Amino acid sequence: MPEFLELLPPGEALKVLLGALPHRKPPVEGLDIGAAVDRVIAQDIHSPDALPPFDRSTVDGYAVRAADTFGASETLPAYLRQVGEVPMGAKPEFDLLPGETGLIHTGGMLPAGADAVLMLENSQVARPGEIEVLRSVAQNENVLHAGEDVAVGELILAGGTRLRPAEIGGLSALGITRVDVACKPRVGILSSGDEVVPPDVRPQYGQIRDVNSYSLAALVTRRGGMPDMRGIIPDQAAAFETHLRKALQECDLVVMTAGSSASTRDLTAQTIQQMGAPGVLVHGVNVKPGKPTILGVCDGKPVIGLPGNPVSAMVIAGLFVSPVIDHLLGLQSNRPEATVSARLSINLASQAGREDFVPVRLVQTDQGMVADPIFYKSNLIFSLARADGLVHIPADATGLPVNASVDVRLI
Ligand SMILES: Nc1nc2c(c(=O)[nH]1)N[C@H]1C(S)=C(S)[C@@H](COP(=O)(O)OP(=O)(O)OC[C@H]3O[C@@H](n4cnc5c(N)ncnc54)[C@H](O)[C@@H]3O)O[C@H]1N2
């Protein structure tokens, strides 16, 4: 197997790929907010209303004019005349004049004239219609002001933001029940290899069941794409060409697995090269696992050739397939990946100049979280299934020492 001539660091390889993709706005579909979690909003959304819409109490207690309570204490209470009770879900039917108070519940609307709420615990009924104030309250204490959360017209969601449960709740609070989101990009998945059979077939000796189509489809779904499993291609140039050409017509991104290294029977790169300009942009990335990775663009459509080994395919899909899906969705605000800080349980060696991703198990100990590396082989999918996440060893390090503090990227 010939050596690759030039291995790009993964970060640079990704820049080359993204830089060669057109910057098109994704097609848009309208959705009810109940079905929109994890989708990417297509346009800026400005608030039609203020939130909260009116001044509200944050506690159960008495609406007061703060000045009426100044100096009050348990030994020297102030006395206020109770003039009413604020109904939930309706406007108070009274205004507060000096020396007056009204019973109010958490979330109730402050009556005009009130500027604070005394907590129930700091009050006492002196006699019917009169309460004792056992503590002074400051102006605005226990009050939410109209517009404190969101002002009318404020930008609440920028186009390109992925909707999380909190944003869905915010939209609901504003009465926005339908949103325009980016359509899920269709991601064609082509596995290859004469030895690979579908999972519902009992393999003969020499055959193995397809792992990559399913693990990749799951990764694509989780990232917000629409996986399109297009079967297993035999190791023949004509079959590669037919399948890739059709996949490029029907999909927004095509991911191929296996056939990515440099041996004569490895057909992925030569097929991509024939499918449109500019063709193969990167063949070989300085990373372990996953060196024989291919990145290409054919007439505006991205094509990614992943190594056949299932662990490598997953790690590399995380580095390249996921960001391309983000690009196709028009994702703008890239939130950091979920990581857990931990200390390494052992020394980890690595080759200088190459980036490594090592599967680790996370163990909670009395001394904190420990990352325990798994001695994996990139063909063994359960060496990844047993892991909680990956530790990244940068290119300039020759490894990481025991007890090094690491950020484990959850998988
Ligand atoms: N002489 C050398 N041989 C290899 C090298 C090397 O540098 N010199 N690199 C190794 C590395 S690292 C990788 S990764 C693989 C890359 O191989 P390919 O991407 O060309 O893929 P294949 O050779 O077809 O398959 C590799 C391995 O994965 C299995 N496989 C393939 N597809 C699937 C699937 N859908 N589900 C489950 N398993 C799959 C396949 O049977 C092979 O065992 O090359 C190494 N060799």
Ligand code: MOO
């Ligand atoms: O680079 Mo291979 O992908 O290590 O198994």
